[in-house]
Amino acid sequence: MAFLNALPGAIAEGLIWGLMGIGVYISYKILDIADLTVDGSICTGGCVCAVLLAGGFPVWASVLLALLAGALAGVVTGLLHTALGVPSILSGILTQLILYSVNLCILGGKSLVAVDPRANSLWVNMSNNPSSILTMVIIAAVLIICLWLFFYTEVGLTLKSTGDNPDMSRAQGVNVKLNKVVGLAIANGIVALSGALLAQYKGSANINDGRGAIVIGLAAIFIGLSVSMKIKPNFVVSLIGVLFGSIVYYIIYNFVILLGLKTDYLKMLSAIIVAIFLAVPYLKSEYFTKRKSLHPEEGKNAGGGGHV
Protein backbone atom coordinates (compact mmCIF):
# COMPACT_ATOMS: atom_id res chain seq x y z
CA MET A 1 0.00 0.00 0.00
CA ALA A 2 2.79 2.36 0.94
CA PHE A 3 4.41 1.45 -2.36
CA LEU A 4 1.29 2.37 -4.33
CA ASN A 5 1.14 5.67 -2.49
CA ALA A 6 4.71 6.40 -3.49
CA LEU A 7 4.07 5.52 -7.14
CA PRO A 8 2.75 8.89 -8.47
CA GLY A 9 5.70 10.68 -6.88
CA ALA A 10 8.12 8.17 -8.39
CA ILE A 11 6.59 8.66 -11.84
CA ALA A 12 6.68 12.46 -11.58
CA GLU A 13 10.27 12.51 -10.37
CA GLY A 14 11.22 9.85 -12.89
CA LEU A 15 9.87 12.01 -15.72
CA ILE A 16 11.80 15.05 -14.51
CA TRP A 17 15.05 13.10 -14.25
CA GLY A 18 14.15 11.49 -17.56
CA LEU A 19 14.68 14.86 -19.25
CA MET A 20 18.19 14.82 -17.84
CA GLY A 21 18.51 11.28 -19.21
CA ILE A 22 17.63 12.63 -22.66
CA GLY A 23 20.37 15.25 -22.28
CA VAL A 24 22.86 12.56 -21.32
CA TYR A 25 21.64 10.45 -24.25
CA ILE A 26 22.65 13.26 -26.61
CA SER A 27 26.17 13.58 -25.21
CA TYR A 28 26.82 9.93 -24.42
CA LYS A 29 25.01 8.09 -27.20
CA ILE A 30 24.96 10.58 -30.06
CA LEU A 31 28.22 12.52 -29.55
CA ASP A 32 29.98 9.55 -27.94
CA ILE A 33 31.26 11.75 -25.09
CA ALA A 34 30.92 10.75 -21.42
CA ASP A 35 30.11 14.30 -20.35
CA LEU A 36 30.56 14.82 -16.61
CA THR A 37 29.45 18.46 -16.87
CA VAL A 38 25.99 17.06 -16.18
CA ASP A 39 26.52 16.78 -12.41
CA GLY A 40 27.15 20.51 -12.30
CA SER A 41 24.76 21.76 -14.98
CA ILE A 42 21.69 20.06 -13.46
CA CYS A 43 22.47 21.92 -10.23
CA THR A 44 23.05 25.16 -12.15
CA GLY A 45 19.62 24.78 -13.72
CA GLY A 46 18.03 24.42 -10.29
CA CYS A 47 19.99 27.29 -8.76
CA VAL A 48 19.24 29.75 -11.58
CA CYS A 49 15.56 28.85 -11.59
CA ALA A 50 15.14 29.04 -7.78
CA VAL A 51 16.97 32.32 -7.41
CA LEU A 52 15.06 33.95 -10.26
CA LEU A 53 11.73 32.69 -8.92
CA ALA A 54 12.59 34.01 -5.47
CA GLY A 55 13.44 37.32 -7.14
CA GLY A 56 9.96 37.50 -8.66
CA PHE A 57 10.67 36.35 -12.22
CA PRO A 58 7.84 34.51 -14.01
CA VAL A 59 8.24 30.73 -14.20
CA TRP A 60 8.74 30.58 -17.97
CA ALA A 61 11.53 33.14 -17.89
CA SER A 62 13.25 31.41 -14.96
CA VAL A 63 13.13 28.06 -16.75
CA LEU A 64 14.34 29.54 -20.02
CA LEU A 65 17.29 31.30 -18.39
CA ALA A 66 18.14 28.12 -16.47
CA LEU A 67 18.22 26.25 -19.77
CA LEU A 68 20.50 28.86 -21.33
CA ALA A 69 22.83 28.74 -18.32
CA GLY A 70 23.14 24.98 -18.78
CA ALA A 71 23.82 25.43 -22.49
CA LEU A 72 26.57 27.89 -21.65
CA ALA A 73 28.14 25.30 -19.33
CA GLY A 74 28.05 22.86 -22.25
CA VAL A 75 29.80 25.42 -24.45
CA VAL A 76 32.56 25.78 -21.82
CA THR A 77 33.13 22.00 -21.76
CA GLY A 78 33.00 21.90 -25.55
CA LEU A 79 35.58 24.67 -25.94
CA LEU A 80 37.90 23.15 -23.33
CA HIS A 81 37.79 19.95 -25.36
CA THR A 82 37.87 21.23 -28.95
CA ALA A 83 39.68 24.56 -28.77
CA LEU A 84 42.14 23.76 -25.98
CA GLY A 85 42.62 20.04 -26.60
CA VAL A 86 41.65 18.84 -23.12
CA PRO A 87 40.39 15.22 -23.23
CA SER A 88 36.60 15.20 -23.22
CA ILE A 89 36.17 13.43 -19.91
CA LEU A 90 38.54 15.86 -18.17
CA SER A 91 36.83 18.86 -19.78
CA GLY A 92 33.59 17.74 -18.16
CA ILE A 93 35.23 17.28 -14.78
CA LEU A 94 36.84 20.74 -14.98
CA THR A 95 33.56 22.44 -15.89
CA GLN A 96 31.79 20.52 -13.16
CA LEU A 97 34.26 21.93 -10.65
CA ILE A 98 33.91 25.44 -12.09
CA LEU A 99 30.15 25.09 -11.79
CA TYR A 100 30.33 24.25 -8.09
CA SER A 101 31.78 27.70 -7.42
CA VAL A 102 29.42 29.31 -9.92
CA ASN A 103 26.41 27.62 -8.34
CA LEU A 104 27.42 28.79 -4.85
CA CYS A 105 27.75 32.27 -6.29
CA ILE A 106 24.27 32.08 -7.85
CA LEU A 107 22.82 30.93 -4.53
CA GLY A 108 24.48 33.93 -2.89
CA GLY A 109 26.80 31.84 -0.75
CA LYS A 110 23.96 29.87 0.81
CA SER A 111 23.67 26.14 0.34
CA LEU A 112 19.93 26.22 -0.23
CA VAL A 113 17.35 28.55 -1.76
CA ALA A 114 13.67 27.76 -1.30
CA VAL A 115 10.94 28.29 -3.88
CA ASP A 116 7.52 29.25 -2.55
CA PRO A 117 4.83 27.37 -4.47
CA ARG A 118 2.13 29.78 -3.28
CA ALA A 119 3.93 32.90 -4.44
CA ASN A 120 4.93 31.33 -7.77
CA SER A 121 2.48 29.26 -9.76
CA LEU A 122 4.99 26.47 -10.37
CA TRP A 123 4.77 24.09 -13.31
CA VAL A 124 5.45 21.05 -11.17
CA ASN A 125 4.96 20.55 -7.47
CA MET A 126 5.50 17.66 -5.07
CA SER A 127 2.14 18.28 -3.42
CA ASN A 128 0.25 17.80 -6.66
CA ASN A 129 1.62 14.75 -8.42
CA PRO A 130 -1.16 14.10 -10.97
CA SER A 131 -0.89 17.62 -12.37
CA SER A 132 2.92 17.43 -12.24
CA ILE A 133 2.86 14.20 -14.25
CA LEU A 134 0.59 15.73 -16.86
CA THR A 135 2.81 18.81 -17.18
CA MET A 136 5.91 16.66 -17.48
CA VAL A 137 4.35 14.49 -20.18
CA ILE A 138 3.57 17.63 -22.18
CA ILE A 139 7.07 19.09 -21.69
CA ALA A 140 8.70 15.78 -22.57
CA ALA A 141 6.54 15.39 -25.68
CA VAL A 142 7.40 18.89 -26.91
CA LEU A 143 11.09 18.29 -26.23
CA ILE A 144 11.15 14.94 -28.03
CA ILE A 145 9.34 16.37 -31.05
CA CYS A 146 11.80 19.29 -31.22
CA LEU A 147 14.80 16.98 -30.98
CA TRP A 148 13.30 14.59 -33.51
CA LEU A 149 12.79 17.41 -36.01
CA PHE A 150 16.24 18.83 -35.37
CA PHE A 151 18.22 15.60 -35.62
CA TYR A 152 16.70 14.81 -39.01
CA THR A 153 17.65 18.12 -40.57
CA GLU A 154 20.76 18.46 -42.73
CA VAL A 155 22.53 20.03 -39.76
CA GLY A 156 21.18 17.49 -37.27
CA LEU A 157 22.35 14.53 -39.34
CA THR A 158 25.93 15.81 -39.16
CA LEU A 159 25.66 15.93 -35.36
CA LYS A 160 24.85 12.23 -35.41
CA SER A 161 27.68 11.43 -37.81
CA THR A 162 30.10 13.49 -35.71
CA GLY A 163 29.71 11.07 -32.82
CA ASP A 164 29.35 8.00 -35.01
CA ASN A 165 32.33 8.55 -37.31
CA PRO A 166 34.38 11.75 -36.99
CA ASP A 167 36.75 10.74 -39.83
CA MET A 168 33.91 10.34 -42.28
CA SER A 169 32.33 13.55 -41.03
CA ARG A 170 35.47 15.60 -41.64
CA ALA A 171 35.92 14.02 -45.07
CA GLN A 172 32.36 15.13 -45.88
CA GLY A 173 33.11 18.69 -44.84
CA VAL A 174 31.51 18.58 -41.39
CA ASN A 175 32.97 20.92 -38.76
CA VAL A 176 33.37 18.24 -36.10
CA LYS A 177 34.67 20.63 -33.42
CA LEU A 178 31.78 23.05 -33.81
CA ASN A 179 29.32 20.17 -33.77
CA LYS A 180 30.70 18.86 -30.49
CA VAL A 181 30.31 22.29 -28.88
CA VAL A 182 26.76 22.67 -30.21
CA GLY A 183 25.85 19.12 -29.15
CA LEU A 184 27.19 19.62 -25.63
CA ALA A 185 25.31 22.93 -25.38
CA ILE A 186 22.04 21.23 -26.35
CA ALA A 187 22.68 18.32 -23.98
CA ASN A 188 23.48 20.51 -20.99
CA GLY A 189 20.66 22.92 -21.79
CA ILE A 190 18.25 20.01 -21.48
CA VAL A 191 19.97 18.82 -18.31
CA ALA A 192 19.61 22.29 -16.78
CA LEU A 193 15.94 22.35 -17.82
CA SER A 194 15.54 19.14 -15.85
CA GLY A 195 17.32 20.78 -12.90
CA ALA A 196 15.01 23.79 -13.05
CA LEU A 197 11.94 21.56 -12.98
CA LEU A 198 13.41 19.48 -10.17
CA ALA A 199 13.93 22.59 -8.04
CA GLN A 200 10.29 23.53 -8.57
CA TYR A 201 9.12 20.03 -7.82
CA LYS A 202 11.09 19.79 -4.56
CA GLY A 203 10.52 23.42 -3.63
CA SER A 204 14.20 24.25 -3.34
CA ALA A 205 17.60 24.26 -5.00
CA ASN A 206 20.50 22.79 -3.08
CA ILE A 207 24.21 23.16 -3.83
CA ASN A 208 24.55 19.38 -3.49
CA ASP A 209 21.80 18.57 -5.99
CA GLY A 210 23.03 16.64 -8.94
CA ARG A 211 25.94 14.81 -7.41
CA GLY A 212 26.12 11.55 -9.33
CA ALA A 213 23.42 12.70 -11.76
CA ILE A 214 25.36 11.32 -14.74
CA VAL A 215 25.08 7.85 -13.21
CA ILE A 216 21.30 8.17 -12.89
CA GLY A 217 21.17 9.38 -16.49
CA LEU A 218 23.20 6.43 -17.69
CA ALA A 219 21.07 4.01 -15.65
CA ALA A 220 17.94 5.48 -17.29
CA ILE A 221 19.52 5.13 -20.73
CA PHE A 222 20.57 1.51 -20.22
CA ILE A 223 17.27 0.43 -18.71
CA GLY A 224 15.36 2.31 -21.39
CA LEU A 225 17.39 1.08 -24.36
CA SER A 226 17.27 -2.52 -23.21
CA VAL A 227 13.52 -2.24 -23.79
CA SER A 228 13.29 0.21 -26.71
CA MET A 229 15.89 -1.65 -28.82
CA LYS A 230 13.58 -4.66 -28.72
CA ILE A 231 10.61 -2.61 -29.93
CA LYS A 232 12.09 -0.38 -32.63
CA PRO A 233 15.62 0.98 -32.56
CA ASN A 234 14.87 4.49 -33.82
CA PHE A 235 15.52 7.90 -32.35
CA VAL A 236 12.08 8.77 -30.97
CA VAL A 237 11.48 5.34 -29.45
CA SER A 238 14.92 5.53 -27.84
CA LEU A 239 14.14 8.89 -26.23
CA ILE A 240 10.81 7.61 -24.95
CA GLY A 241 12.74 4.58 -23.71
CA VAL A 242 15.05 6.85 -21.71
CA LEU A 243 12.03 8.48 -20.03
CA PHE A 244 10.66 5.04 -19.31
CA GLY A 245 14.03 3.90 -17.94
CA SER A 246 14.13 6.88 -15.63
CA ILE A 247 10.66 6.13 -14.29
CA VAL A 248 11.61 2.49 -13.72
CA TYR A 249 14.73 3.71 -11.91
CA TYR A 250 12.68 5.89 -9.57
CA ILE A 251 10.15 3.15 -8.93
CA ILE A 252 13.00 0.81 -7.95
CA TYR A 253 14.50 3.63 -5.92
CA ASN A 254 11.28 4.15 -3.95
CA PHE A 255 10.76 0.43 -3.59
CA VAL A 256 14.23 -0.04 -2.13
CA ILE A 257 13.65 2.79 0.34
CA LEU A 258 10.39 1.15 1.42
CA LEU A 259 12.27 -2.10 1.94
CA GLY A 260 14.25 -0.20 4.53
CA LEU A 261 17.58 0.38 2.77
CA LYS A 262 19.32 3.40 4.23
CA THR A 263 19.27 6.30 1.76
CA ASP A 264 23.03 6.60 2.31
CA TYR A 265 23.48 3.52 0.14
CA LEU A 266 21.37 4.68 -2.79
CA LYS A 267 24.20 6.25 -4.76
CA MET A 268 26.10 2.99 -4.48
CA LEU A 269 23.03 1.16 -5.72
CA SER A 270 22.82 3.50 -8.75
CA ALA A 271 26.47 2.90 -9.53
CA ILE A 272 26.02 -0.87 -9.27
CA ILE A 273 23.05 -0.80 -11.65
CA VAL A 274 25.11 1.12 -14.23
CA ALA A 275 28.14 -1.13 -13.74
CA ILE A 276 25.98 -4.19 -14.38
CA PHE A 277 24.50 -2.74 -17.55
CA LEU A 278 27.96 -1.81 -18.82
CA ALA A 279 29.44 -5.16 -17.88
CA VAL A 280 26.80 -7.49 -19.32
CA PRO A 281 27.50 -6.88 -23.04
CA TYR A 282 31.24 -7.15 -22.39
CA LEU A 283 30.93 -10.36 -20.41
CA LYS A 284 28.67 -11.78 -23.11
CA SER A 285 31.16 -11.12 -25.88
CA GLU A 286 34.14 -12.17 -23.78
CA TYR A 287 32.87 -15.44 -22.34
CA PHE A 288 29.85 -16.60 -24.29
CA THR A 289 30.56 -16.03 -27.98
CA LYS A 290 33.03 -18.87 -28.50
CA ARG A 291 30.41 -21.45 -27.70
CA LYS A 292 27.97 -19.79 -30.05
CA SER A 293 30.38 -19.70 -32.98
CA LEU A 294 30.31 -23.50 -33.09
CA HIS A 295 26.95 -23.14 -34.75
CA PRO A 296 27.66 -22.22 -38.38
CA GLU A 297 24.45 -20.22 -38.78
CA GLU A 298 25.42 -17.64 -36.21
CA GLY A 299 28.93 -17.05 -37.47
CA LYS A 300 27.68 -16.41 -40.97
CA ASN A 301 27.57 -12.64 -40.84
CA ALA A 302 30.71 -12.20 -38.81
CA GLY A 303 33.84 -10.80 -40.35
CA GLY A 304 32.33 -8.16 -42.61
CA GLY A 305 34.55 -8.52 -45.70
CA GLY A 306 32.57 -11.24 -47.46
CA HIS A 307 31.13 -10.85 -50.89
CA VAL A 308 29.74 -7.61 -52.18
Add this chain to the structure above:
Amino acid sequence: MSDVMLKITDLQKTFNPGTVNAKTALNGLNLELRDGDFVTVIGGNGAGKSTLLNAIAGVWKPDFGKIEIDGVDVTFMPEFKRAKFLGRVFQDPMKGTSPDMEIAENLAIASRRGIRRRFVMGVRRADRAKYKELLASLELGLEDRLSTKVGLLSGGQRQAITLLMATMNRPKLLLLDEHTAALDPKTAAKVLELTDQIVHKNKLTTLMITHNMKDAIAHGNRLIMMYDGNVLIDVSGEEKKNLTVEQLLSLFHSASHDGAVNDRLVLN
Protein backbone atom coordinates in the same frame (compact mmCIF):
# COMPACT_ATOMS: atom_id res chain seq x y z
CA MET B 1 39.33 26.71 -63.98
CA SER B 2 42.96 26.22 -64.66
CA ASP B 3 44.42 23.24 -66.43
CA VAL B 4 46.52 22.23 -63.41
CA MET B 5 44.21 20.64 -60.84
CA LEU B 6 46.76 19.84 -58.16
CA LYS B 7 50.10 21.48 -57.64
CA ILE B 8 52.43 20.41 -54.85
CA THR B 9 55.66 22.34 -54.34
CA ASP B 10 58.58 21.18 -52.20
CA LEU B 11 56.41 19.40 -49.66
CA GLN B 12 58.18 18.25 -46.50
CA LYS B 13 56.96 16.39 -43.45
CA THR B 14 58.92 14.78 -40.65
CA PHE B 15 57.14 12.82 -37.92
CA ASN B 16 58.52 12.93 -34.37
CA PRO B 17 61.15 15.54 -35.26
CA GLY B 18 64.12 15.81 -32.93
CA THR B 19 63.67 12.33 -31.46
CA VAL B 20 65.28 8.97 -32.22
CA ASN B 21 61.99 8.04 -33.91
CA ALA B 22 62.23 10.95 -36.34
CA LYS B 23 60.97 9.81 -39.73
CA THR B 24 61.05 11.94 -42.84
CA ALA B 25 57.88 10.90 -44.64
CA LEU B 26 57.89 13.54 -47.37
CA ASN B 27 61.18 14.87 -48.62
CA GLY B 28 60.69 17.95 -50.78
CA LEU B 29 58.10 16.37 -53.03
CA ASN B 30 56.89 18.10 -56.20
CA LEU B 31 53.87 16.91 -58.13
CA GLU B 32 51.48 18.36 -60.67
CA LEU B 33 48.22 16.80 -61.79
CA ARG B 34 46.42 18.06 -64.87
CA ASP B 35 42.67 18.25 -65.02
CA GLY B 36 41.37 14.75 -65.75
CA ASP B 37 44.56 12.90 -64.83
CA PHE B 38 44.02 9.46 -63.27
CA VAL B 39 47.27 8.78 -61.47
CA THR B 40 48.11 5.51 -59.75
CA VAL B 41 50.65 5.67 -56.93
CA ILE B 42 52.83 2.74 -55.91
CA GLY B 43 55.74 2.37 -53.53
CA GLY B 44 56.92 0.27 -50.61
CA ASN B 45 55.85 0.60 -47.01
CA GLY B 46 57.05 3.90 -45.62
CA ALA B 47 57.61 5.44 -49.05
CA GLY B 48 55.21 8.26 -48.12
CA LYS B 49 52.17 7.37 -50.22
CA SER B 50 49.55 7.70 -47.47
CA THR B 51 51.42 10.66 -45.99
CA LEU B 52 51.09 12.42 -49.34
CA LEU B 53 47.35 11.76 -49.53
CA ASN B 54 46.82 12.83 -45.92
CA ALA B 55 48.75 16.04 -46.58
CA ILE B 56 46.51 16.83 -49.53
CA ALA B 57 43.41 16.01 -47.46
CA GLY B 58 44.63 18.16 -44.57
CA VAL B 59 44.80 15.53 -41.84
CA TRP B 60 47.82 17.49 -40.57
CA LYS B 61 49.88 20.44 -41.71
CA PRO B 62 53.16 19.99 -43.61
CA ASP B 63 56.44 21.34 -42.21
CA PHE B 64 57.24 23.12 -45.44
CA GLY B 65 55.89 23.49 -48.94
CA LYS B 66 52.70 24.42 -50.67
CA ILE B 67 49.60 22.57 -51.84
CA GLU B 68 47.27 24.13 -54.40
CA ILE B 69 44.02 22.62 -55.63
CA ASP B 70 42.73 24.22 -58.83
CA GLY B 71 44.73 27.32 -58.09
CA VAL B 72 43.60 27.68 -54.48
CA ASP B 73 46.29 27.49 -51.81
CA VAL B 74 44.96 24.96 -49.29
CA THR B 75 48.19 24.33 -47.37
CA PHE B 76 46.78 25.68 -44.12
CA MET B 77 43.08 25.20 -44.75
CA PRO B 78 41.44 22.95 -42.11
CA GLU B 79 40.52 19.43 -43.18
CA PHE B 80 36.74 19.96 -43.04
CA LYS B 81 36.96 23.11 -45.18
CA ARG B 82 39.04 21.70 -47.99
CA ALA B 83 36.68 18.71 -48.06
CA LYS B 84 34.63 20.73 -50.54
CA PHE B 85 37.36 20.11 -53.14
CA LEU B 86 37.97 16.47 -52.29
CA GLY B 87 36.39 13.06 -52.50
CA ARG B 88 38.08 10.52 -50.24
CA VAL B 89 37.94 6.75 -49.88
CA PHE B 90 40.00 5.17 -47.13
CA GLN B 91 41.75 1.82 -46.86
CA ASP B 92 39.59 0.85 -43.88
CA PRO B 93 36.03 0.21 -45.13
CA MET B 94 34.75 1.23 -41.67
CA LYS B 95 36.21 4.72 -41.99
CA GLY B 96 34.24 6.18 -44.87
CA THR B 97 30.67 5.69 -43.68
CA SER B 98 28.65 6.27 -40.53
CA PRO B 99 27.70 2.74 -39.35
CA ASP B 100 24.83 3.69 -37.04
CA MET B 101 23.08 5.73 -39.71
CA GLU B 102 20.95 4.63 -42.65
CA ILE B 103 22.33 4.42 -46.19
CA ALA B 104 20.07 7.30 -47.19
CA GLU B 105 21.29 9.43 -44.27
CA ASN B 106 24.92 8.78 -45.19
CA LEU B 107 24.23 9.82 -48.77
CA ALA B 108 22.34 12.89 -47.52
CA ILE B 109 25.39 14.04 -45.56
CA ALA B 110 27.59 13.52 -48.62
CA SER B 111 25.11 15.40 -50.83
CA ARG B 112 25.84 18.59 -48.85
CA ARG B 113 29.63 18.32 -48.97
CA GLY B 114 30.92 21.77 -49.80
CA ILE B 115 27.43 23.28 -49.63
CA ARG B 116 25.97 25.10 -46.63
CA ARG B 117 23.83 22.72 -44.55
CA ARG B 118 20.34 23.94 -43.74
CA PHE B 119 17.66 23.37 -41.11
CA VAL B 120 15.46 21.40 -43.49
CA MET B 121 14.82 17.67 -43.54
CA GLY B 122 18.03 15.91 -44.54
CA VAL B 123 16.37 13.11 -46.50
CA ARG B 124 13.32 14.17 -48.51
CA ARG B 125 11.23 12.03 -50.81
CA ALA B 126 12.85 13.46 -53.96
CA ASP B 127 16.26 12.67 -52.46
CA ARG B 128 15.31 9.06 -51.85
CA ALA B 129 14.43 8.64 -55.52
CA LYS B 130 17.75 10.18 -56.50
CA TYR B 131 19.71 7.98 -54.05
CA LYS B 132 17.89 4.93 -55.31
CA GLU B 133 19.06 5.67 -58.83
CA LEU B 134 22.63 6.25 -57.68
CA LEU B 135 22.70 3.02 -55.69
CA ALA B 136 21.24 1.11 -58.61
CA SER B 137 24.25 2.20 -60.67
CA LEU B 138 26.45 0.18 -58.28
CA GLU B 139 24.54 -2.98 -59.25
CA LEU B 140 24.85 -4.37 -55.73
CA GLY B 141 21.14 -4.54 -54.97
CA LEU B 142 21.45 -1.73 -52.44
CA GLU B 143 18.75 0.41 -54.08
CA ASP B 144 16.04 -1.28 -52.03
CA ARG B 145 17.89 -0.92 -48.75
CA LEU B 146 17.89 2.86 -48.29
CA SER B 147 16.77 2.53 -44.67
CA THR B 148 19.34 -0.13 -43.75
CA LYS B 149 22.00 0.89 -41.23
CA VAL B 150 25.34 0.98 -43.02
CA GLY B 151 26.96 -0.94 -40.17
CA LEU B 152 25.04 -4.04 -41.27
CA LEU B 153 26.68 -4.07 -44.72
CA SER B 154 29.80 -5.94 -45.84
CA GLY B 155 33.15 -4.20 -46.27
CA GLY B 156 32.79 -4.21 -50.05
CA GLN B 157 29.32 -2.74 -49.93
CA ARG B 158 30.48 -0.03 -47.55
CA GLN B 159 33.44 0.78 -49.76
CA ALA B 160 31.17 1.07 -52.80
CA ILE B 161 28.90 3.46 -50.90
CA THR B 162 31.91 5.48 -49.75
CA LEU B 163 32.95 5.76 -53.38
CA LEU B 164 29.50 7.04 -54.23
CA MET B 165 29.61 9.51 -51.32
CA ALA B 166 33.04 10.75 -52.41
CA THR B 167 31.89 11.45 -55.95
CA MET B 168 28.19 12.38 -55.84
CA ASN B 169 29.15 16.05 -55.56
CA ARG B 170 31.80 16.17 -58.22
CA PRO B 171 35.11 16.66 -56.38
CA LYS B 172 37.99 18.54 -57.95
CA LEU B 173 40.23 15.71 -56.81
CA LEU B 174 39.44 12.12 -55.84
CA LEU B 175 41.82 10.56 -53.29
CA LEU B 176 41.80 6.76 -53.04
CA ASP B 177 44.06 5.37 -50.32
CA GLU B 178 44.46 1.64 -51.07
CA HIS B 179 40.70 1.49 -50.99
CA THR B 180 40.55 -2.15 -52.10
CA ALA B 181 43.38 -3.48 -49.92
CA ALA B 182 41.13 -4.68 -47.10
CA LEU B 183 38.74 -6.54 -49.42
CA ASP B 184 38.87 -10.11 -50.72
CA PRO B 185 40.16 -10.41 -54.32
CA LYS B 186 36.77 -10.78 -55.96
CA THR B 187 35.26 -7.84 -54.09
CA ALA B 188 38.38 -5.78 -54.66
CA ALA B 189 38.09 -6.33 -58.42
CA LYS B 190 34.44 -5.28 -58.37
CA VAL B 191 35.15 -2.09 -56.39
CA LEU B 192 38.04 -1.26 -58.70
CA GLU B 193 35.80 -1.73 -61.72
CA LEU B 194 33.26 0.64 -60.14
CA THR B 195 36.06 3.12 -59.49
CA ASP B 196 37.06 3.05 -63.15
CA GLN B 197 33.44 3.57 -64.23
CA ILE B 198 32.83 6.50 -61.92
CA VAL B 199 36.15 8.20 -62.65
CA HIS B 200 35.68 7.94 -66.42
CA LYS B 201 32.02 8.91 -66.41
CA ASN B 202 32.70 12.08 -64.42
CA LYS B 203 36.19 12.69 -65.85
CA LEU B 204 37.55 13.01 -62.32
CA THR B 205 41.11 13.98 -61.50
CA THR B 206 42.19 11.05 -59.37
CA LEU B 207 45.09 9.98 -57.18
CA MET B 208 44.89 6.26 -56.38
CA ILE B 209 47.33 4.49 -54.08
CA THR B 210 47.64 0.77 -54.63
CA HIS B 211 50.21 -1.81 -53.69
CA ASN B 212 49.24 -3.99 -56.62
CA MET B 213 51.57 -3.27 -59.55
CA LYS B 214 49.25 -4.88 -62.09
CA ASP B 215 46.37 -2.66 -60.96
CA ALA B 216 48.64 0.36 -61.05
CA ILE B 217 49.52 -0.40 -64.67
CA ALA B 218 46.01 -1.39 -65.75
CA HIS B 219 44.27 1.72 -64.40
CA GLY B 220 44.72 5.41 -65.06
CA ASN B 221 46.74 7.37 -67.58
CA ARG B 222 49.79 8.00 -65.43
CA LEU B 223 51.77 6.09 -62.84
CA ILE B 224 54.13 7.38 -60.17
CA MET B 225 56.32 5.33 -57.89
CA MET B 226 57.32 6.83 -54.58
CA TYR B 227 60.49 6.08 -52.70
CA ASP B 228 61.82 7.64 -49.54
CA GLY B 229 59.33 10.49 -49.45
CA ASN B 230 59.71 11.52 -53.04
CA VAL B 231 58.54 10.70 -56.56
CA LEU B 232 61.03 8.27 -58.07
CA ILE B 233 59.37 7.24 -61.31
CA ASP B 234 56.73 9.12 -63.27
CA VAL B 235 55.42 7.54 -66.48
CA SER B 236 52.39 8.42 -68.54
CA GLY B 237 50.75 8.05 -71.93
CA GLU B 238 51.94 5.32 -74.32
CA GLU B 239 54.93 4.50 -72.16
CA LYS B 240 52.63 3.66 -69.25
CA LYS B 241 50.21 1.68 -71.38
CA ASN B 242 52.96 -0.65 -72.54
CA LEU B 243 54.52 -1.04 -69.13
CA THR B 244 54.95 -4.51 -67.60
CA VAL B 245 55.55 -5.44 -63.98
CA GLU B 246 59.09 -6.61 -64.90
CA GLN B 247 59.90 -3.31 -66.58
CA LEU B 248 58.52 -1.42 -63.63
CA LEU B 249 60.75 -3.39 -61.26
CA SER B 250 63.87 -2.83 -63.34
CA LEU B 251 62.98 0.86 -63.62
CA PHE B 252 62.76 0.94 -59.88
CA HIS B 253 66.12 -0.79 -59.46
CA SER B 254 67.94 1.57 -61.77
CA ALA B 255 66.25 4.67 -60.36
CA SER B 256 66.75 3.85 -56.69
CA HIS B 257 70.34 2.59 -57.14
CA ASP B 258 69.86 -0.18 -54.66
CA GLY B 259 68.21 -3.55 -54.55
CA ALA B 260 66.04 -2.88 -51.56
CA VAL B 261 62.73 -3.47 -53.25
CA ASN B 262 60.04 -4.03 -50.71
CA ASP B 263 58.80 -7.61 -50.46
CA ARG B 264 55.23 -6.43 -50.55
CA LEU B 265 55.79 -4.83 -53.93
CA VAL B 266 57.37 -7.89 -55.49
CA LEU B 267 54.78 -10.27 -54.21
CA ASN B 268 52.01 -8.33 -55.81
